[in-house]
Amino acid sequence: MADPTVALTFLAPEIIVALTGALVLVIDLIWIRSTDAPNTPRPWLAYLSIAGLGLAAGAVIGLAGVQTTLFEGIVILDPLSTFFKLLFLAIGMIVLLISVDPLPGFSKWSAEFFALIVWCTLGNMLLASAAELFTIFLCLQLTSLPLIVLIGYAKRDPLSSEASLKYLLLVLVSTAVLLYGMTLVYGALGTSTISEIGKVLAEQRLTPVLALGLVLLLTGFGFKITAVPFQYWVPDVYEGAPSPVTAFLSVGSKFAGFALALRIIVTGLDIPLNWHLIFGVMAALSMTLGNLGALRQTNIKRMLAYSGIAQAGYLLVGLAALSEMGIASLLFYTAAYGFANLLAFTAVIVFANATGSYEISDYAGLARRAPLASFALTVALLSLGGLPLLAGFMAKFYVFLFAAQAGLIWLVAVGVVNSVIALYYYLRVIWQLYVPEGSLDPISVAPRAGLAMSVCAVGVFAIGVFPEPVLRASQMAASALFGG
Amino acid sequence: MITLNHYLILAAMLFCIGLFGVLTSKSALRVVICVELVLNAVNINLAAFSVYVAPREAVGVNFVIFLMVVAAAEVGLALALLITLNRTSDISAIDRITRMKG
Numbered sequence: 001m002a003d004p005t006v007a008l009t010f011l012a013p014e015i016i017v018a019l020t021g022a023l024v025l026v027i028d029l030i031w032i033r034s035t036d037a038p039n040t041p042r043p044w045l046a047y048l049s050i051a052g053l054g055l056a057a058g059a060v061i062g063l064a065g066v067q068t069t070l071f072e073g074i075v076i077l078d079p080l081s082t083f084f085k086l087l088f089l090a091i092g093m094i095v096l097l098i099s100v101d102p103l104p105g106f107s108k109w110s111a112e113f114f115a116l117i118v119w120c121t122l123g124n125m126l127l128a129s130a131a132e133l134f135t136i137f138l139c140l141q142l143t144s145l146p147l148i149v150l151i152g153y154a155k156r157d158p159l160s161s162e163a164s165l166k167y168l169l170l171v172l173v174s175t176a177v178l179l180y181g182m183t184l185v186y187g188a189l190g191t192s193t194i195s196e197i198g199k200v201l202a203e204q205r206l207t208p209v210l211a212l213g214l215v216l217l218l219t220g221f222g223f224k225i226t227a228v229p230f231q232y233w234v235p236d237v238y239e240g241a242p243s244p245v246t247a248f249l250s251v252g253s254k255f256a257g258f259a260l261a262l263r264i265i266v267t268g269l270d271i272p273l274n275w276h277l278i279f280g281v282m283a284a285l286s287m288t289l290g291n292l293g294a295l296r297q298t299n300i301k302r303m304l305a306y307s308g309i310a311q312a313g314y315l316l317v318g319l320a321a322l323s324e325m326g327i328a329s330l331l332f333y334t335a336a337y338g339f340a341n342l343l344a345f346t347a348v349i350v351f352a353n354a355t356g357s358y359e360i361s362d363y364a365g366l367a368r369r370a371p372l373a374s375f376a377l378t379v380a381l382l383s384l385g386g387l388p389l390l391a392g393f394m395a396k397f398y399v400f401l402f403a404a405q406a407g408l409i410w411l412v413a414v415g416v417v418n419s420v421i422a423l424y425y426y427l428r429v430i431w432q433l434y435v436p437e438g439s440l441d442p443i444s445v446a447p448r449a450g451l452a453m454s455v456c457a458v459g460v461f462a463i464g465v466f467p468e469p470v471l472r473a474s475q476m477a478a479s480a481l482f483g484g
Numbered sequence: 485m486i487t488l489n490h491y492l493i494l495a496a497m498l499f500c501i502g503l504f505g506v507l508t509s510k511s512a513l514r515v516v517i518c519v520e521l522v523l524n525a526v527n528i529n530l531a532a533f534s535v536y537v538a539p540r541e542a543v544g545v546n547f548v549i550f551l552m553v554v555a556a557a558e559v560g561l562a563l564a565l566l567i568t569l570n571r572t573s574d575i576s577a578i579d580r581i582t583r584m585k586g
Binding site for chain 1: 492499502503506512515516519522523525526529530532533537538543544547550551554557558561562565566568569572
């Protein structure tokens with residue numbers, strides 16, 4: 001057992017992130033006290049937060065080789081947690097970058113906004129490392145509570161408050177149910193650390209109490225990853241939330257759900273339940289209902305919400321394979337999907353800042369007004385649709401390949417049919433951008449948004465053309481999960 | 485003699501009452517109150533399991549304290565949000581919050 005102070009050095013990235021959030025708040029307080037114009041925009045607070053997250057990313061990379069458990073098995077460090085932490089930090093940085101410009105009316109409160117995004121990232125990172133049921137719950141709350149505030153941040157916009165209330169009630173109910181499940185598992189097995197649970201499960205038969213506990217746990221993460229049948233809240237919350245928060249929600253919180261699910265599920269594999277079938281059906285339903293829902297949307301945020309449900313389905317295909325390579329393909333998919341979705345949302349925010357609208361019909365002829373942003377949105381949507389040379393193609397290819405190797409041919413067939421349906425509504429937006437005539441006033445793209453779009457676009461192309469580095473990282477992470 | 489089962493049955497009853505309330509209430513405030521019932525069921529479960537199943541580590545009883553803090557934070561957030569909603573739109577009934585339809 002390591003000395004606690006040594007253990008704390010292994011948590012350096014998390015400590016840096018926590019302090020960054022606090023520092024942003026304190027500096028902002030001092031600044032407001034010393035100025036007579038508290039409403040001026042303060043983008044440097046966002047840069048400070050990004051620098052903090054960057055520092056933390058450096059620390060994560062520095063600790064990349066470490067594979068250990070801390071505090072009697074409560075926290076675990078392995079390639080899987082490293083993979084997810086880097087992903088969450090990257091998402092946090094990009095979201096901070098794109099949330100500077102859409103906040104003109106809230107300049108006075110921007111520090112709190114940035115600090116909450118930073119702490120939400122902290123919750124996500126801890127969730128990737130948590131290996132004890134109740135710690136997992138606390139980390140989940142650390143990601144959910146800031147999100148509730150962030151979703152309702154536009155106080156004067158009734159849609160935002162409404163979305164926030166819906167998300168709040170959902171979080172309250174789902175976490176209460178999840179907790180009840182956790183207590184049942186804890187009571188049935190007499191332990192709450194994941195590694196011990198794995199050991200006890202291997203020798204014990206499935207009792208009704210334990211089965212109920214596991215099912216309730218599943219619902220808890222189902223809400224987080226927005227898979228059917230836990231998806232009905234998604235479109236409303238995505239539409240009402242401020243756009244950068246929607247972008248954050250659509251990737252960060254979804255991947256946090258997967259990070260948590262992976263750890264729990266791999267320990268529970270010995271249980272005589274047909275996990276292939278459970279996740280396969282969830283995946284097929286998510287893909288189908290998500291895509292069918294997206295077909296009839298006129299609002300781009302709602303369309304991306306339904307597309308996100310469908311994407312959760314593709315991710316679940318990787319999980320349903322339940323093989324090391326299946327999990328690796330899931331991890332690869334998260335990276336590819338993360339960049340593409342953030343790129344799409346950045347472009348949507350650029351358009352909304354200029355036109356004030358999220359209706360797809362108002363996108364007519366935008367390609368002539370903002371060629372680069374339109375190109376970015378095109379790339380993002382084509383990647384989400386899975387066209388070759390882009391990240392989404394490789395991601396879908398690997399997911400389907402390893403699902404087929406695991407014998408889930410029917411699921412692959414459903415997935416391929418769904419990819420074709422999805423192309424229809426992605427292409428409809430692109431058609432709207434390029435074909436109809438519209439107004440010709442050029443839209444200026446703020447340099448921050450431009451930077452965010454370039455980073456994401458480079459990510460999408462790089463993963464699509466040179467998938468090896470990310471694939472190797474995901475394979476390492478997946479094998480640590482199975483071998484450890 | 486009170487055994488573990490008595491505590492578990494009490495907790496299960498509280499859980500069911502709470503869940504029933506969550507699913508049938510029309511007021512957001514009542515949903516929040518019912519969620520508190522579910523959380524109390526969790527607390528009873530935790531304390532009982534901790535004492536009867538794994539008394540040495542006492543993980544459960546420790547966590548009850550954490551849970552109370554988290555529940556207080558949740559309720560604080562919920563009330564703040566309800567007040568905001570009330571100021572902007574004069575409603576707290578969830579069945580009337582239908583500006584967006586899923």
